[in-house]
Amino acid sequence: MSLEVTVPNVGESISEVTIAQWLKSDGDVVEMDEVICEMESDKATFELTAEAGGKLSIVAEEGETLEIGGLVCKIDESAAGEGSADTSKEENTDSQAQSQNDNGGNEQEHKSSDSSEGEVVEMNVPTVGESITEVVIASWLKSTGDQVEMDEVIAEIESDKATFELTAEATGVLETIAEEGDTLNIGAPLCKITKNAGGSSASSTQTAAKEDETPNPMPAANNDSYASGHSSPAAAKILAEKGIKAENVNGTGKDGRITKEDALNAKASTAPKAPQKSAEKSAPSPSLKVEGRGQERKRMTPLRKTIAKRLVQVKNETAMLTTFNEVNMQPIMDLRKKYKESFKKKYEVNLGFMSFFTKACCLALQEFPAVNAQIDGDEMVYNEFCDISIAVSAPKGLVVPVIRNAEEMSFDTIEKTIVELATKAKNNKLSIDEMTGGTFTITNGGIFGSMLSTPIINAPQSAILGMHNIVERPMAVNGEVKILPIMYVALSYDHRIIDGRESVGFLVRVKELLEDPSRLLLGI
Amino acid sequence: MKYDITIIGSGPGGYVAAIRCAQLGMKTALVEKYSTLGGTCLNVGCIPSKALLDSSEHYHNAHKRFEEHGIKINDLGVDMPQMIKRKDSVVSQTTAGIDYLMKKNKIDVHHGLGSFQDKNTIKVLNDKGEVNTFTSAKTIIATGSKPANLPFIELDKERVITSTEALNLQKVPDHLIIIGGGVIGLELGSVYARLGAKVSVIEYMDNIIPTMDRTMGKDLQRSLKKIGVKFYLQHKVTGVSRSEDQVTVTAEDKKGQTVEFLGDYCMVAIGRKAYTEGLGLENVGITTDKQGRVEVNEHLQTSQDNIFAIGDVIKGAMLAHKAEEEGVYVAEYAAGQKPHINYNLIPGVVYTWPEVASVGYTEEQLKEKGTAYKTGAFPFKALGRARASMDIEGQVKVLADKQTDELLGVHIIGPRAADMIAEAVIAMEYRASAEDIARMSHAHPTYTEAMKEACLAATEDRALHV
Numbered sequence: 003m004s005l006e007v008t009v010p011n012v013g014e015s016i017s018e019v020t021i022a023q024w025l026k027s028d029g030d031v032v033e034m035d036e037v038i039c040e041m042e043s044d045k046a047t048f049e050l051t052a053e054a055g056g057k058l059s060i061v062a063e064e065g066e067t068l069e070i071g072g073l074v075c076k077i078d079e080s081a082a083g084e085g086s087a088d089t090s091k092e093e094n095t096d097s098q099a100q101s102q103n104d105n106g107g108n109e110q111e112h113k114s115s116d117s118s119e120g121e122v123v124e125m126n127v128p129t130v131g132e133s134i135t136e137v138v139i140a141s142w143l144k145s146t147g148d149q150v151e152m153d154e155v156i157a158e159i160e161s162d163k164a165t166f167e168l169t170a171e172a173t174g175v176l177e178t179i180a181e182e183g184d185t186l187n188i189g190a191p192l193c194k195i196t197k198n199a200g201g202s203s204a205s206s207t208q209t210a211a212k213e214d215e216t217p218n219p220m221p222a223a224n225n226d227s228y229a230s231g232h233s234s235p236a237a238a239k240i241l242a243e244k245g246i247k248a249e250n251v252n253g254t255g256k257d258g259r260i261t262k263e264d265a266l267n268a269k270a271s272t273a274p275k276a277p278q279k280s281a282e283k284s285a286p287s288p289s290l291k292v293e294g295r296g297q298e299r300k301r302m303t304p305l306r307k308t309i310a311k312r313l314v315q316v317k318n319e320t321a322m323l324t325t326f327n328e329v330n331m332q333p334i335m336d337l338r339k340k341y342k343e344s345f346k347k348k349y350e351v352n353l354g355f356m357s358f359f360t361k362a363c364c365l366a367l368q369e370f371p372a373v374n375a376q377i378d379g380d381e382m383v384y385n386e387f388c389d390i391s392i393a394v395s396a397p398k399g400l401v402v403p404v405i406r407n408a409e410e411m412s413f414d415t416i417e418k419t420i421v422e423l424a425t426k427a428k429n430n431k432l433s434i435d436e437m438t439g440g441t442f443t444i445t446n447g448g449i450f451g452s453m454l455s456t457p458i459i460n461a462p463q464s465a466i467l468g469m470h471n472i473v474e475r476p477m478a479v480n481g482e483v484k485i486l487p488i489m490y491v492a493l494s495y496d497h498r499i500i501d502g503r504e505s506v507g508f509l510v511r512v513k514e515l516l517e518d519p520s521r522l523l524l525g526i
Numbered sequence: 527m528k529y530d531i532t533i534i535g536s537g538p539g540g541y542v543a544a545i546r547c548a549q550l551g552m553k554t555a556l557v558e559k560y561s562t563l564g565g566t567c568l569n570v571g572c573i574p575s576k577a578l579l580d581s582s583e584h585y586h587n588a589h590k591r592f593e594e595h596g597i598k599i600n601d602l603g604v605d606m607p608q609m610i611k612r613k614d615s616v617v618s619q620t621t622a623g624i625d626y627l628m629k630k631n632k633i634d635v636h637h638g639l640g641s642f643q644d645k646n647t648i649k650v651l652n653d654k655g656e657v658n659t660f661t662s663a664k665t666i667i668a669t670g671s672k673p674a675n676l677p678f679i680e681l682d683k684e685r686v687i688t689s690t691e692a693l694n695l696q697k698v699p700d701h702l703i704i705i706g707g708g709v710i711g712l713e714l715g716s717v718y719a720r721l722g723a724k725v726s727v728i729e730y731m732d733n734i735i736p737t738m739d740r741t742m743g744k745d746l747q748r749s750l751k752k753i754g755v756k757f758y759l760q761h762k763v764t765g766v767s768r769s770e771d772q773v774t775v776t777a778e779d780k781k782g783q784t785v786e787f788l789g790d791y792c793m794v795a796i797g798r799k800a801y802t803e804g805l806g807l808e809n810v811g812i813t814t815d816k817q818g819r820v821e822v823n824e825h826l827q828t829s830q831d832n833i834f835a836i837g838d839v840i841k842g843a844m845l846a847h848k849a850e851e852e853g854v855y856v857a858e859y860a861a862g863q864k865p866h867i868n869y870n871l872i873p874g875v876v877y878t879w880p881e882v883a884s885v886g887y888t889e890e891q892l893k894e895k896g897t898a899y900k901t902g903a904f905p906f907k908a909l910g911r912a913r914a915s916m917d918i919e920g921q922v923k924v925l926a927d928k929q930t931d932e933l934l935g936v937h938i939i940g941p942r943a944a945d946m947i948a949e950a951v952i953a954m955e956y957r958a959s960a961e962d963i964a965r966m967s968h969a970h971p972t973y974t975e976a977m978k979e980a981c982l983a984a985t986e987d988r989a990l991h992v
Contacts, residue, residue, distance in 0.1 A: 242864035
């Protein structure tokens, strides 16, 4: 079994890295976690460690520039010298194809014999991981009739674990079989590529899929030209700026070209093109929708997609775990009861729990700087300020506006800032600036009744505090059972940068500060 | 002083970038080493060479063609100093125009050698030795290129010269030896050949304008031979020496035999190389590649993400309009927009007569890519408009996808080819097919009908006038 080592995600804006130097040579036997290679991004240099022990076969040479996820090398865990340097170099050329799946074996056979014109290559859903049995076509980046190049990315496919790119297995004309949004089993047919042949009306269009997994076969013989969906220069710029893929825009220009007007009118949620086409042709396309037992399919909004992508990314790329504690909320509740009215009178804002939590976190963050730090390449960035992101549920999805320099704020300023940001969030008025750059996040699942949860870190931050509901629980106090209002708190953190001592210490410190708020005043 | 963006170099890339930045609301500075704005293109490149090409073309027509038109002239002659003077006034008018555009757009122009002190600090050293330092959030390197030379050639800039000096000769050479059969060599070679000089072009490759479609090079060679240009292809120059007013160029022909050329001027026109001298790249950790070009990513960003580079100083064709596109791209990208450049659709032009212009893939590239293509060609001699003006040399050659009929390349050699190529660029940006063009009305009589006819020929061999 040979393990493929790909370029790790090294930072928010970094899309490619260069192999600076190999510390090991092709054929060397390497140990797990041993540094095998130095890489450079435009921001930093970092070391690549072996993900397993075994025999190294280098794919990307020194000086080569690779995209994130690009194939760097392979490690033959059985250490039996079967993978010679030659074969690995060959695979280098389709490293993109490699990076999408862990065992690219089953599709490799299709790639043989390049230019036998007219030959139809059928592409099936590749095996993407051990436990994954089905995938969803997130989007076709190419549509039927398009000329595609071998190894060009033609579709984005989502599994319940990750999104990956599907690359063409041959050069030729694409005919999609599965449609966007379809859920397919591993091995189900995805599309066909008629090698090197052009023309949308390729005869193979008629070859409807035989297998059951193909719920929406593309209707045959459409009027598309090769230029359908091609954006004019001005339209292309507008679409890029709106973040809309040309595939999702219905071109009204000659032969389906996308005009500037089409781009101006395009909305992020524009219905996918393919289904409309099938409707036009009144082709009997069996729908996934089951009559009588309602089920609605909606396209993911770009925000939802981003959220999904980011969350999965964090899960995949950090060493995340969660530590818990419980907080006796009685002292804070007493304090609030006592000063609620006078606070409101003076500051015209309610004294909520958030200001206490924010203040407590700021103090604790200053004492445990690692929790307020983040990883950038192979460097750790320690922030001397506390910019606290507050998770807010907005109409389109979760957003996290930032309270800047919260450590310097008074209780009333924090409360007012939260109200202001939450109002903006509800009206979709938050600017990108207001949502970027936090150093630590607080999320309150308690308002929805959550007892306990393990929040996901808000990357590139390293930790997140989860608040929960306050429930009266019997507690042992000085040998007696007392009923106290208790909140469980959770701290999810990136173990790569924060050790257990710091994370647990941080949470205990937050607990101390909340259970005795006068400490907040004195900073002890 | 604190700027949002500074552009170092005021050539067509730099000054266009400055205008676009100013349009987008950035506080913009432009730094220029020379006393006039406009860079190579306006001062010692595109504009002055076109001025001389037009002057020499008039003379050539008067000398060779007026009689056939029924125009009689006595005492025809060349007044070289006047020709150069007119060229100089064209240049000064044009560079003054840039001064006006900078004022209009409220761009601060700093004259002097601009360099990086650090990634946000620009130092400008003017020719009086004064230093002016200011900060800039972003910077665009647009320092362009200089004529390249061979290591063994000593440029004395009097008799062994580059294109820069060739634009300022006060007399017509007797025999101008040109090293390099590329665009620059052929344009200036045409100028002096038309004015009566003997011109010899020595080229290392086996064809001239080697980056263009092969047909273009062959046709152009035939046309230039007619005005007296001699070509020595597959000749490797081994030495250049000067004694008094005599220049001797030695070369090896393809059989390895030494050939000697005697002339009074030798112009080295083997290309240009990126120019970054004195820019202080080392202070900001920006590296250059083997050819001295600044390395940039797909957003034209250097390794410092607030420093960009455009035009001749980075990879790609050394063309003014390529630099302009990149200038606009960077300005818009820096402003948070998402522009794009289709590098395959940047046209290449040679201002000889006939002119050569080209966009998209060459036939050689399509063969190499293994693309199934078809060709359509139409000769200008079959065109009424061309016969009326006696500009019957050349052809339009169209390459289209065999299956889809999409235009993949358009190559024109003929009258006004440089202007005609615009139609091909637009068509190809919209991915038009050959038949699309063939079905669009082209005014009659015009040179552009040749484009329509070539597309008809490519469609189903349906050209009407051959």
